Every structure is written in structure tokens, then in C-alpha cells.
Amino acid sequence: MNNEAMLHDATHASHHDHGHEHHEQHFITKYIFSQDHKMIAKQFLITGIIWAVIGALMSVFFRLQLGFPDKTFPIMEKFLGEWAKGGKLNPEFYYALVTMHGTILVFFVLTAGLSGTFSNLLIPLQVGARDMASPFMNMLSYWFFFTASVFMFISLFIETGPASGGWTTYPPLSALKEASMGSGLGMDLWLISMSLFVVSSLLGGLNYIATVLNMRTTGMTMTRMPLTIWAFFFTAVLGVLSFPVLLSGFVLLIFDRNFGTSFYLSEIFIGGRALPNVGGSAILYQHLFWFLGHPEVYIIMLPGMGMASEILSNNSRKPIFGYLAMVISLIGITVLAFLVWAHHMFVTGMSPFLGSIFVLLTLLIAVPSAVKVFNWLTTIWKGNLRFTVGMLFALGFVSLFISGGLTGIFLGNSALDIHLHDTYFVIAHFHIVMGVSAFFGMFAGIYHWFPKMFGRFMNNTLGYIHFFITIIGAYLIFWPMHYEGVAGMPRRYYDFSAWQSFNSFQGLNAFISVVTIIVFFAQLLFVVNFFVSIFRGKKVTTQNPWQSPTLEWTTPIHPGHGNWDGPIPTVYRWAYDYKDNGEGGDFIAQNVPLKEGEEAH
Amino acid sequence: MSVFILISLVAIVFGIIYQIAKASEYAAVLNGEEKVKQQTNKLMASLLVAFFLLGMYGIVKCHTALMQHMIPESASVEGVGFDSMFKTTLIVTGIVFVITQTLLFWFVYKYQSRPGTKAEFISHNNKLELIWTTIPAIVMAGLVVIGLKNWITITSPAPKDAQIVEVVGKQFNWLIRYPGKDGVLGKRDFRKISDENNVLGLDWNDKDNKDDIISQNGELHIVVNKPVKLIIGSRDVIHDVGLPHFRMKMDAVPGIATTIWFTPRYTTAEMKVKTNNPDFVYEISCDQMCGKGHYSMRGTVIVETQAEHEAWLAKQQSYWDVNNAPATPAADTAAAVASTTMNN
Numbered sequence: 001m002n003n004e005a006m007l008h009d010a011t012h013a014s015h016h017d018h019g020h021e022h023h024e025q026h027f028i029t030k031y032i033f034s035q036d037h038k039m040i041a042k043q044f045l046i047t048g049i050i051w052a053v054i055g056a057l058m059s060v061f062f063r064l065q066l067g068f069p070d071k072t073f074p075i076m077e078k079f080l081g082e083w084a085k086g087g088k089l090n091p092e093f094y095y096a097l098v099t100m101h102g103t104i105l106v107f108f109v110l111t112a113g114l115s116g117t118f119s120n121l122l123i124p125l126q127v128g129a130r131d132m133a134s135p136f137m138n139m140l141s142y143w144f145f146f147t148a149s150v151f152m153f154i155s156l157f158i159e160t161g162p163a164s165g166g167w168t169t170y171p172p173l174s175a176l177k178e179a180s181m182g183s184g185l186g187m188d189l190w191l192i193s194m195s196l197f198v199v200s201s202l203l204g205g206l207n208y209i210a211t212v213l214n215m216r217t218t219g220m221t222m223t224r225m226p227l228t229i230w231a232f233f234f235t236a237v238l239g240v241l242s243f244p245v246l247l248s249g250f251v252l253l254i255f256d257r258n259f260g261t262s263f264y265l266s267e268i269f270i271g272g273r274a275l276p277n278v279g280g281s282a283i284l285y286q287h288l289f290w291f292l293g294h295p296e297v298y299i300i301m302l303p304g305m306g307m308a309s310e311i312l313s314n315n316s317r318k319p320i321f322g323y324l325a326m327v328i329s330l331i332g333i334t335v336l337a338f339l340v341w342a343h344h345m346f347v348t349g350m351s352p353f354l355g356s357i358f359v360l361l362t363l364l365i366a367v368p369s370a371v372k373v374f375n376w377l378t379t380i381w382k383g384n385l386r387f388t389v390g391m392l393f394a395l396g397f398v399s400l401f402i403s404g405g406l407t408g409i410f411l412g413n414s415a416l417d418i419h420l421h422d423t424y425f426v427i428a429h430f431h432i433v434m435g436v437s438a439f440f441g442m443f444a445g446i447y448h449w450f451p452k453m454f455g456r457f458m459n460n461t462l463g464y465i466h467f468f469i470t471i472i473g474a475y476l477i478f479w480p481m482h483y484e485g486v487a488g489m490p491r492r493y494y495d496f497s498a499w500q501s502f503n504s505f506q507g508l509n510a511f512i513s514v515v516t517i518i519v520f521f522a523q524l525l526f527v528v529n530f531f532v533s534i535f536r537g538k539k540v541t542t543q544n545p546w547q548s549p550t551l552e553w554t555t556p557i558h559p560g561h562g563n564w565d566g567p568i569p570t571v572y573r574w575a576y577d578y579k580d581n582g583e584g585g586d587f588i589a590q591n592v593p594l595k596e597g598e599e600a601h
Numbered sequence: 602m603s604v605f606i607l608i609s610l611v612a613i614v615f616g617i618i619y620q621i622a623k624a625s626e627y628a629a630v631l632n633g634e635e636k637v638k639q640q641t642n643k644l645m646a647s648l649l650v651a652f653f654l655l656g657m658y659g660i661v662k663c664h665t666a667l668m669q670h671m672i673p674e675s676a677s678v679e680g681v682g683f684d685s686m687f688k689t690t691l692i693v694t695g696i697v698f699v700i701t702q703t704l705l706f707w708f709v710y711k712y713q714s715r716p717g718t719k720a721e722f723i724s725h726n727n728k729l730e731l732i733w734t735t736i737p738a739i740v741m742a743g744l745v746v747i748g749l750k751n752w753i754t755i756t757s758p759a760p761k762d763a764q765i766v767e768v769v770g771k772q773f774n775w776l777i778r779y780p781g782k783d784g785v786l787g788k789r790d791f792r793k794i795s796d797e798n799n800v801l802g803l804d805w806n807d808k809d810n811k812d813d814i815i816s817q818n819g820e821l822h823i824v825v826n827k828p829v830k831l832i833i834g835s836r837d838v839i840h841d842v843g844l845p846h847f848r849m850k851m852d853a854v855p856g857i858a859t860t861i862w863f864t865p866r867y868t869t870a871e872m873k874v875k876t877n878n879p880d881f882v883y884e885i886s887c888d889q890m891c892g893k894g895h896y897s898m899r900g901t902v903i904v905e906t907q908a909e910h911e912a913w914l915a916k917q918q919s920y921w922d923v924n925n926a927p928a929t930p931a932a933d934t935a936a937a938v939a940s941t942t943m944n945n
Contacts (some may be wrong), residue, residue, distance in 0.1 A: 058806050075607075078603060078604045078607075079604065091893045091894070091896070092893045094892060095890070095892075095895070131822065135622070147618055165890065166892075170838075170839055170889075170890070172837065172838045172839070172855060173839065173890065173892060175892060176837075176838070179837065179838050179892055180892040180893060183691060228929040232930075243817060265855075265856075266855060266856030266857075267791040267856040268791065268801070268836070268838075268855050268856070269771075269791050269794040269837060270772075270836075270837040270838075274791050274792045274794060274802075275637065278856070280856065281856070281857065282854050282855060282857070283854060283855065283857065293717055299834065310757070316712070316720060317714075317720040318720040318721065318722065318723065318821050319722065319723070319724045319727060321723065321724070321726075322724075322725045322726075322730050323724065325725070325730050325734075329784075347841065347850045347851055347888075348852045348854065349833075349851060349854065349857065349858070349859030349860075352752065352753070352756035355752065355756070355757070356749050356753075358746060359748055359752065360745055361750075363741045363745050364741065364743060364750075366737055366741050367734060367737050367738050367741065370676060370734075370737040371733065371737075372729070373699075374730075374733045375730075377701065377705060377708065378723075378726075378729070380705075380708045380712060381708050381712065381723075382720065382721040382723060383708075383712045383720045383721075384714045384718050384719055384720035385642075385646070385708075385709060385712050385714055386642060386714050387641070387645035387649075387713070392645065392649070395649065395705065395709060398705055399702060399706075402697075402698065402701050402702060402705075403698065403702075406694040406698055406745045407694070409690060409693075409694055410687070410690055413690070413744060413745070413748035414748065414751075414752045415683065415686060415747075415750075415751035415752040415755060416683065416690065416748065416833070418698060418755060418848065418849065418850050419680070419683055419845070419848040421888065422715055422841065422843075422850075422888040423888070435874065458617065459622045459623060459624040459626065460626065460641075461625050461626065462618070462619065462622045464645065465622075468652070470646065471652065472652065474657075475656060478666060479659075479660070480663055483663075483667040483668075483670070483671070486668065486671065486687075487672045487845065488661060488672055488845025488886070490843060490845075490888045491888075491890075492890045492896075493895065493896035495896055495897075496896070498897065498899060499884060499886070499899065500880065500882055500884060501845055501846070501886075503672055504670040508667065508670075524611070524615060525615065525618065528612075528615040528616070528618075528619055528621065529622075532616075532619050536623070538626065576724070578720060578722065579722045585938065598941070601724065
């Protein structure tokens with residue numbers, strides 16, 4: 001069906017809905033198997049929040065172990081049962097927790113929960129479409145994610161525990177049942193879950209790309225799109241091109257685990273016997289994994305970048321600085337994201353020459369990243385800053401992105417990586433830049449678009465408290481970890497007491513654990529604010545509460561399926577016309593025709 | 602049950618906090634929303650600046666508090682390049698960090714919305730953008746050049762006179778093999794591995810193996826000021842030989858031999874004096890997640906003088922002799938075997 005026909009159909013459908021507004025949609029089609037992109041966005045978001053709480057709680061448990069290795073916490077036994085007998089975490093389960101924390105937050109929260117939510121919500125609303133290119137595929141995307149979630153959740157409760165080989169699940173550790181307890185059924189469930197997740201991600205991503213390319217309303221040229229859409233578009237491109245490679249890596253791993261192949265296995269003696277496998281390469285998996293794994297970092301970062309751009313500009317009452325440079329730097333990051341994966345593998349014994357190429361390409365990413373930072377700074381420069389909660393999180397996003405981005409310059413340089421690799425320096429780096437910073441982008445987006453999602457505001461006071469505890473806590477937790485890393489302290493250690501080189505950091509570890517617990521409760525504050533505000537929050541009374549020029553605010557306060565009651569608005573100008581509208585307002589919406597003699601930007 | 606009580610308690614507390622926060626918003630409505638908005642805006646700008654100032658102070662405090670726990674300067678000649686390069690990178694990124702964060706929070710304060718203020722319509726500035734694209738590119742090029750210079754030094758072939766030692770990881774300890782008098786490591790085959798009498802699967806048909814020494818207590822004996830080349834392997838899963846004091850690290854991959862080489866600068870005895878720590882010991886950490894005992898996969902490096910090293914070597918029995926010479930086990934070999942069984 002061509003776009004015109006589709007639009008026509010959708011318009012028709014929406015008129016139909018409009019005419020029968022008093023008929024409630026059935027509960028199942030409205031809230032469960034919904035094909036409305038806004039409802040699917042909410043499904044992704046709420047599933048993501050539930051996963052985030054689980055993932056964060058896991059980090060509290062293993063931080064208790066790291067902070068207080070000689071103490072017991074009977075409360076843990078209540079939650080974890082046999083895994084924390086007598087209140088002391090079992091090492092095997094410590095590794096399972098670390099693995100699940102990583103998998104859940106990277107994939108289920110910051111991929112599905114982030115772009116699943118905001119690409120779904122904002123792409124149709126901001127490009128002026130009634131829904132996604134294929135609402136049915138969109139629904140499937142959520143339900144594949146849901147099924148993946150179910151498998152992952154089940155794996156938490158099986159006798160041998162969930163996968164425990166790290167979120168990267170390198171073989172042979174993850175391939176051989178003899179190598180660790182989590183490499184048994186837990187790993188099978190992990191692989192099933194992740195394969196379903198890849199399917200979900202592809203269905204979503206293809207839909208986002210198709211929608212951005214084909215479903216834009218009249219006048220919405222590519223260069224009139226808000227930066228959020230550009231960011232979601234490139235996020236989807238990254239996902240579509242790299243997730244299949246990950247899946248191929250998983251398929252080979254499934255073969256090695258179950259069908260006796262030797263893709264990753266060679267010359268192994270384990271469990272008292274030599275395995276028959278020869279000729280495989282354990283490093284091959286790492287190439288396949290990081291070919292997704294690195295773009296994945298940008299899949300997590302780009303939505304935050306897009307939303308921060310939008311929110312900074314909106315609350316500065318000023319256009320984003322260097323729109324075109326922002327788009328070009330997004331393209332630069334997207335292209336380079338595919339060419340740097342091996343910087344995760346500098347110490348695998350790879351060819352030194354190849355290593356130097358990857359150093360060069362990796363440090364090149366600093367250029368588009370720097371451009372983005374400077375553009376954000378100049379966006380708020382000479383602005384008229386309004387500190388909404390969303391704005392604070394967007395500013396926090398920039399601060400954290402700088403802090404975490406700069407340490408990437410250390411790690412991308414192989415001669416430094418050789419010492420810093422797999423130490424706490426890496427943990428500090430990626431938690432600041434793609435953990436906390438991406439979360440800040442997500443929080444900014446939630447606070448900012450909550451009124452569009454639910455027709456109510458979140459509570460501001462709680463939002464401000466949430467912001468300050470989180471940013472202070474994040475820096476307190478991760479800043480000192482850099483020092484531990486420079487001292488060579490390795491990641492994924494259950495206990496440092498026996499290590500002379502590292503055990504002098506024990507006091508610091510205890511401090512970090514205490515802060516972690518405080519920050520965890522601050523996040524619960526957010527969760528409470530979120531869910532209570534859905535039902536009890538202050539009602540939105542104006543169509544455009546943030547005075548934003550973009551199209552999502554031209555829809556009704558409670559948009560139905562189809563988004564606009566009447567025809568889809570036509571777009572006449574770019575998304576950042578923050579200038580005097582001649583009537584005392586400080587912005588002109590995208591759907592306002594050009595005045596006589598006015599030139600389009 | 603108590604978990605449910607705990608969870609419901611937490612829920613009630615949060616419920617109360619929410620109600621208080623909500624009440625404060627109603628109060629805001631009563632006091633005139635516009636005015637409260639302005640006050641909040643001012644308060645937030647000040648709080649952000651306070652956060653920035655306290656943060657900068659905290660960074661200094663953190664630095665002075667943690668530097669005393671740092672490991673000493675590089676104990677290998679090749680790692681000296683790391684130390685200086687780290688410093689250079691730290692200075693470069695430090696400058697960028699301070700400038701950008703200062704600008705961010707300064708703008709936050711300076712351009713906060715006040716009654717009557719307006720934003721300027723500025724959409725781009727090609728000259729400015731060109732400048733801040735070019736400068737990072739040039740700085741990065743500089744860092745790449747320094748980095749590659751060091752990288753080439755580290756990854757170049759080991760000097761011909763380097764001592765050769767094989768380090769093999771297994772769950773969860775390190776096996777270390779010295780080539781013996783002939784200076785050649787014999788062939789090994791994973792099919793011949795036996796935990797009782799052939800931990801590395803040495804091929805006894807290869808005569809080069811007969812004098813090879815295997816130490817199972819994870820002690821790597823090397824000579825000060827003499828390059829050492831480690832041939833690294835693994836018996837089961839991927840491990841990683843981490844030598845933080847020497848600023849070196851290399852994966853141990855089953856089926857693939859990897860290598861690193863370096864030249865130790867200080868003997869263990871010298872380090873004891875240098876660090877004022879009579880118990881100082883160089884440690885080998887496993888830096889690649891390898892299973893439940895990953896955190897306990899500890900080895901040590903003993904850097905000694907040539908004379909000490911030779912004396913130590915003379916006391917070692919070859920692995921062939923340990924397993925085949927009846928009834929004459931040297932005292933320390935027995936100790937080594939005992940400690941291995943403990944490790945297992």
C-alpha cells in the first residue's frame with residue numbers, strides 16, 4: 001500500500017474512531033495487544049522500569065558483597081534463599097548477578113526500554129504520522145520482547161542459576177557446562193531470550209526506519225525533523241545492521257553447546273578430560289559479539305543525545321546550535337560505530353597493526369562527540385533557561401557525557417588500554433557514559449514527555465530530589481572507581497581481601513556500596529512518582545505545556561489511535577523556530593505557515 | 602513474610618513522601634504559580650552551581666585521599682611509557698573537562714530565566730564550528746601518535762636474549778613452565794594432559810621436554826633488567842595474565858598461544874624498600890572472567906638478580922624427574938606439589 005493510500009486509510013479509520021468515541025475499545029486490544037504506537041511505547045517503558053528495578057536491586061546485592069566481604073546480611077537470604085545462605089552471597093551467584101545486571105540493563109532497559117519507548121512514542125507524533133509504518137509488526141516487536149523477558153525472568157529461578165559468564169558471555173566459559181554452573185540451563189535460557197530479543201529489536205528497528213523515511217507529513221523534509229527523530233533513525237539503522245551479526249554469533253554458540261561443533265572451541269581440557277574439539281577460535285565469538293557490542297553502546301547513547309538536544313533547546317527557548325553539524329556528527333558516530341569494535345579486544349593477542357587501525361578509528365569518534373558537546377553548550381549559551389526536571393536531567397546528561405566520554409580517550413588508546421583493560425577504570429568509564437548518562441537522557445525524556453503519554457505531569461518536587469540525589473550519587477560511586485582502575489584493580493572480583501595490591505581500597509568499596517544503596521532508593525522514589533502520577537498527577541490543561549514547536553504538541557491532550565482528530569498538520573518550518581511569533585510568544589510551531597516575506601530556515 | 606512487611610513498609614513511606622510532595626505543589630498553586638516558578642528556577646540554578654563547586658572540591662579531596670593507595674611507578678622498562686602517556690592524556694582530558702564543565706554550569710547560572718529575560722536567536726556559526734571540529738581532531742592525532750609509538754614498542758618482537766617462560770591458566774590457578782637447561786620449551790598436546798602426572802600435557806617423545814620445569818604454585822621467577830617473554834596459553838576457558846605493576850596484560854586463550862615481553866626494573870627486594878612494605882609482592886591477577894574462582898586466581902612474580910635466579914633454578918627438579926625419579930623428591934618440590942593440591 002502506498003503512503004497516500006495508507007494515510008487516507010488511517011484518516012478514515014480515525015474518523016471512524018472519532019465518530020464512535022463513546023464506545024470503549026476492548027481492554028485487550030487497547031491495553032494488551034494494542035497496535036497503537038503510544039500504547040506500545042508505554043508497554044516498553046513500564047516493562048523497562050520493572051527490569052530496571054530488578055537490575056538495580058541486583059547491583060545492591062553484589063555491592064553489599066564488595067563493600068563488606070566479611071559481613072553477612074540475613075536480609076539477602078530472604079530475597080535470594082539458598083544463593084545467599086546465612087546472608088553471605090555465594091560466589092557462583094555473585095557472578096550470576098553481575099551477568100544479569102549487565103544483560104538486563106544494557107539490553108532490556110537501555111535498548112528496549114529506551115528506544116522502544118521513545119522511538120515508538122515520538123517518531124509518529126513528531127513526523128506527523130497516524131501510526132508506525134506497520135502497527136502489527138510494532139505490536140509483534142513488543143511481544144517478542146515480552147517473551148524474551150519471560151525467558152530471562154524464568155532463568156533467575158532455576159536450580160543452577162542464570163547465566164554467569166558476564167554479559168558478554170565469552171566462550172568457552174559460556175559454551176561448556178563443566179566450566180561453571182551458570183553455563184548449563186541458565187545459559188540456554190539466556191541464548192533463547194537474547195535471540196528473541198534480537199528479533200524484537202529488528203522488527204522495531206525496521207519499522208522505525210520505514211516510518212521515518214515514508215510516513216512524514218507534507219512539508220516535513222528530512223532537515224525539518226527534530227533531532228530526536230534523527231537520533232532514533234540512526235539508532236534503528238545501527239540496530240538493524242548489527243543485531244543480525246550478534247544473532248549469528250549466538251547461533252554458532254548454540255551449535256557449539258548442543259551439536260558438537262567447534263566454532264569457538266579448541267584444545268580444551270576441562271572436567272578431567274580432553275574435549276574432542278579442535279580448530280575453533282574463541283576469539284571469533286568476540287569479533288561477532290563486539291560487532292554488535294560496540295554499536296550497541298551508541299544504540300544506547302543516541303536516543304539520549306537526541307532527546308537531550310530537544311529538551312535543552314526547548315528549555316533554553318533557543319534553537320539547537322548547529323542543527324546540520326548535529327546531524328552530520330550523528331552520521332559520523334553511526335558510521336564509525338561499525339569500525340571500532342576491536343578496541344574491546346586489544347589484549348586478545350590480535351595483530352598489532354590491526355590494533356593501531358582501531359586506535360585511530362576509535363579516537364576519531366572523539367571529534368563528532370566533541371562537536372555535539374560544544375553544540376549543546378552553545379545551545380544554552382545566551383538562552384533563557386527554564387529548569388524543569390527534564391531540563392535538569394538533560395544538563396546532567398551533558399555533564400556526565402563529558403566526564404565519561406573523556407575517559408574513553410584513555411581506553412581507546414591501545415597502549416593505555418593494555419593496563420586499564422578489564423579494570424575498574426572500564427567500569428567507571430562505561431557506567432558514567434552509557435549507564436548513568438544514557439539513563440539521564442531517558443529520565444529527561446520521561447519527565448518531558450510524560451504529559452504527552454498520560455495527560456498528567458509528574459511531581460516536580462520529587463523529580464528535583466530524584467535528580468540531585470542521582471547525579472551526586474552517580475559521581476560519588478563512579479568517580480573514585482577510576483583510581484581503583486589505575487591501580488590495576490580487576491573487574492568481576494568477588495572479594496579482594498587476598499590481594500595485596502588491591503585490598504587497601506576496601507574502605508572506598510564500602511563507601512561506594514553505601515552510596516549505591518542510597519541512590520537505589522532515590523530511584524524507587526522515581527518509580528513511585530511515575531506510577532502514582534499516572535493516576536494522581538496534576539492534569540495537563542493546555543495542549544502545549546512546554547511551548548514546543550514540534551508536532552506532538554499539536555495533538556489533543558489525550559490523543560486517540562490516529563493521533564490527530566482532524567487531518568494531519570502540514571509542516572512549513574523547521575523544528576527549532578524559537579523566535580518572536582509577533583504575538584508575544586517566543587516560538588512558532590512547525591505547522592504555522594510562513595508569514596509574508598519570511599524565509600524558511 | 603518479613604520481606605512482604607518490609608516491602609509494604611517501604612511502599613507506605615514512599616506513599617507519604619509523595620503526598621507531602623504533592624501538597625507542596627498545591628501550596629505553590631495557592632501562592633501564585635508564576636512566582637513559585639521563578640523562585641524554583643532561581644533555586645535550581647543556584648543548586649546546580651553549588652553542585653559544580655562542591656564537585657570540583659570533591660575531585661581534589663578524592664585525589665588526595667586515594668593517591669596513597671596507588672600502586673608504585675611502573676616496575677617494567679616498557680611500562681614507563683605507559684606512565685608518562687597516562688599523564689599526558691590526563692592533562693589533555695583534564696583541561697577539556699574543566700573548561701567544558703565550567704562553561705556548562707556557568708551558562709546555567711548566567712542564562713537562567715529571570716523576569717523579562719529573553720533568549721537570543723542564534724542557530725549556528727560556521728567559523729566557530731569549524732574551529733571546534735579541527736582542534737579536537739588535531740589533539741586526537743597527537744594522542745594517537747604517542748599511543749602508537751608506545752604500542753609499537755610493546756608489541757614489537759621480544760629481544761633475542763629474552764628469558765622465555767610459559768604461563769598457562771586453568772580454573773583456577775596458573776601453571777608456569779621454564780625451558781630448563783636447553784632453553785627450549787618442548788611440545789605439548791592437550792590430549793596428553795593428566796592432573797596426576799602431566800598437568801600441561803607435555804609430549805614425552807619430545808626430548809626438549811625432559812628438562813622442562815613446571816611450577817604449580819603460581820610463582821613466576823624472572824631476572825631483573827633482563828627481558829622476559831611470556832608465552833601464554835590456557836587449558837580450559839579464557840583467562841588473562843594481568844601484571845598491574847608492570848603495566849602489562851594479555852589474554853590466555855585455549856588453542857591460541859599469545860605472548861608479551863617486558864623488562865623488570867626492580868627486584869622484589871628493591872620494591873620492598875621502595876614501597877616501605879616488607880611484605881611487598883608482585884601479583885598476577887586473572888583479568889578475564891573465568892568462572893566462580895576467578896577472583897582467587899592469584900599468582901606472584903618474584904623478580905630476582907641473575908645469581909639468585911640461577912641458585913633458585915639449580916634447586917628445581919624437572920617435571921620429568923618429579924614424576925619419574927623414584928623416592929628422591931626434593932623438599933621444595935614436595936612443598937610445591939602440596940600447595941598445588943591445595944589450590945585445586
